[in-house]
Amino acid sequence: MYITITAQKTDGNYAQSSADFVSYLEKxxxxxxxxxxxHFFNQFGExxxxxxxxxxxxGNTAKLKKTEPKFYSITLNPSARELKAIQDSPEALKNYTREAMxxxxxxxxxxxxxxxxxxDDIKYYAKVERQRTFKGTDKEIRENQPYATRILELRKEIRGIEAGQQSGNIRKLNxxxxxxxxxxxxxxxxxxxxRGMAKPGPQSHVHIIVSRRDASNRHxxxxxSKHKASEVEMHGKSVxxxxxxxxxxKxxxxxxxxxxKYRRNYVETYTARKTFLKDPKLYFSMITKLPTNEKAVAFKLLQKSGVNTTLLSIPTNKLQLTIKAINQLKKGIGKAIESGSIGI
Structure with a gap:
């Protein structure tokens, strides 16, 4: 499960209405x-x-300044494996969203x-989307890009010939x-x-728009917030x-x-993602120490994401990952994490 929280923001400015974002979710x-x-749903309605x-x-923005976000966007992005476990059910995703909130x-x-x-204090609205489209960061787009660039050049050349601005053989170019x-x-x-082409297979995910203010519009x-959990003194009171x-x-x-009743593999966990970002060598070491069945599943998930797991196939007691090997694995897993393809 890949979850993101993003502040409402456009080109450095905070819009004064959620209309554009809501319209985007209507696509x-x-x-x-x-x-x-x-349609949208929330904790209590459909x-x-x-x-x-x-x-x-x-209407729920009391005391917020123009320089502050009025709402946040949360996305719940199940992996293909998680969607398979719930049979790609929109109703299951709605139930999960309500529990996650x-x-x-x-x-x-x-x-x-x-x-x-x-x-009950949270004012939010959510929507299940069934499709995703290819983006510039996807492996397919990146590896197709040299061909796309050359095709655009050739089409531009053809337009120039048709306009009489240059000479050339249009048939040959086509x-x-x-x-x-x-x-x-x-x-x-x-x-x-x-870019923009719909991705194949189950792609269901959830978009949530949540107010910066509580449901009473008082808090x-x-x-x-940059603070995880702390207390400060305000007006003589501990807050x-x-x-x-x-x-x-988590x-x-x-x-x-x-x-x-989902059996989550180590590489699918939020803990694994954090470990990978902080200490890649420990992350790889944890994978090699998994029980045989769990390790086989981990390798399969990573391979499906395009990660070369050959180096991780070395027996644990002989595992000596070089800096070069670690960097190769980091590159592959990093791209998989960016696309959410292993759900971590």
């Missing part, structure tokens, strides 16, 4: 009938309209009226384009994979503050496992 409804459309989402988020509330080191924050299209290493349904709740992202991520992961 999958384009061209669909009313019956086919997917079939929530975009108008209500915008009205409620925009309980953990979100618990991660705040804050109190309201003398009690800990709970999910044949070269066809060859490049066929040689591109990554294709889907007979076509070269390009600020920022998951972007709790902070949001613990690690706790939220507990959300455990919630998924408990809810769906």
């Amino acid at each position: 999958e409804n384009e061209g669909k009938t009313v019956e086919e459309m997917k 079939e929530i309209s975009t108008e209500e989402v915008i009205r409620e988020i925009d 309980k953990e979100y509330a618990k991660a705040f080191n804050r109190e309201i009226d003398g009690r800990p924050i709970n999910v 044949k070269e384009i066809q060859k490049l299209e066929a040689k591109a290493p990554h294709r889907l349904n007979g076509k070269r994979i390009v 600020g709740l920022s998951p972007g 709790k503050r902070g949001f613990d992202r690690d706790t939220f991520f 507990n959300s992961e455990k919630t998924f496992d408990t809810l769906f």
